[in-house]
Amino acid sequence: MVTLPGAVVRRYERFSLYNSPYPAHDRGCAIDLYPGDDEARSPVAGEVLETRTVSCPPKPYAVDEDHLLLVDCGDVVARILHVDPSVTAGESVAVGDRLGTLVRSGFFGRWVDEHLHLGFRKREQNLRRASGSLTLTPDVDVAGVRWDGAGEVVETGPTHVRLDSPGHAGSGFAALASDEGVPLDGGLAHYAGGGVLAPADGEVSLLGTAVGGVDGRDVTWEDVAIRANGRRATGLSLFASRVPFGAKVVFHEGHDLDVGDRVEVTIEPTDDPVRLG
The missing domain is CATH 2.70.70.10 (Glucose Permease (Domain IIA))
Structure with a gap:
């Protein structure tokens, strides 16, 4: 190692x-x-x-x-x-x-x-x-920042939007937290696996839905669908940041959201998961 x-x-x-x-x-x-x-x-x-x-x-x-x-x-x-x-x-x-x-x-x-x-x-x-x-x-600590799924669009690209929440006011690294408070990493769930950036055991959930099982620091994502204002998204892009970040929602086939739009993200089980790799 x-x-x-x-x-x-x-x-x-x-x-x-x-x-x-x-x-x-x-x-x-x-x-x-x-x-x-x-x-x-x-x-x-x-x-x-x-x-x-x-x-x-x-x-x-x-x-x-x-x-x-x-x-x-x-x-x-x-x-x-x-x-x-x-x-x-x-x-x-x-x-x-x-x-x-x-x-x-x-x-x-x-x-x-x-x-x-x-x-x-x-x-x-x-x-x-x-x-x-x-x-x-x-060799850094990463704090988990909890999120209720809501936010305002502050940045757009052809295949993503970034929201103004969850906010991070600290000076160290932080990442979007699971419902259990565990900082998450990876592409949820458009990549087959992800990880945790702090010790965790068992399952992790997000926005009230089980999203993966933890093995060491690796996570195998469940088959879940990410929706933004009810529209199917590709997934959530998860990472650790030491600057204000907000949730990053991915739409690999494009979207119609603009800066200033309010967004409510939800997660639900699905039989038709998006997998890009």
Whole structure:
């Protein structure tokens, strides 16, 4: 297991261990770090071993190519994605050094903001394969913020809206809480699995509906439908944030909501769950 120091994590506005459909994030073995701008600052210190260009899934809103950066951190090798690199093999980088510019990659959905993907491998592992990274733990506490499902739209995109609640007035990280008070992570329930960002046991529920079963820090989502003002949505995008965030509702086929609209989100069991990965 690799522990990412709190001083590193707090350089970024948001993070998520589970909000991805790709196997690299299975069981929280990678972290997405959101800086809030397009600058890609290094979350690790070490020597750049390689920068490799890789093809992305074709998306009309995304670049055709992504990049894999391998950084020798001593005991482990860091794998960093979604950066157009300005560094080359043989260079040394420190935490906070500029690696390049973030790219809008075809590896993530249109509603996902630019971010760094970070995972770690042992030297003897396959460093280029997508899956196989070590379990990763961010060394920060995450508070769970309860929510009644209501809010006003404060941000819209072609495939998402962000609400003004639940609010977060603290200085540390917080995430949308289950009804039991457990901070949740992942795509509920458009990705097959999610996670909890604090110890939990048994089932977790949200807005009065059971949404998943906890195994360690992993959550297997139940078959549930997310609705916004009665209309079927794709799901809820869950993450930890140290800035005011509000619930993020995903509509991968578009929506007709505008800034200022009031929204009531409900969750119900379904025989027809949306699964994007």
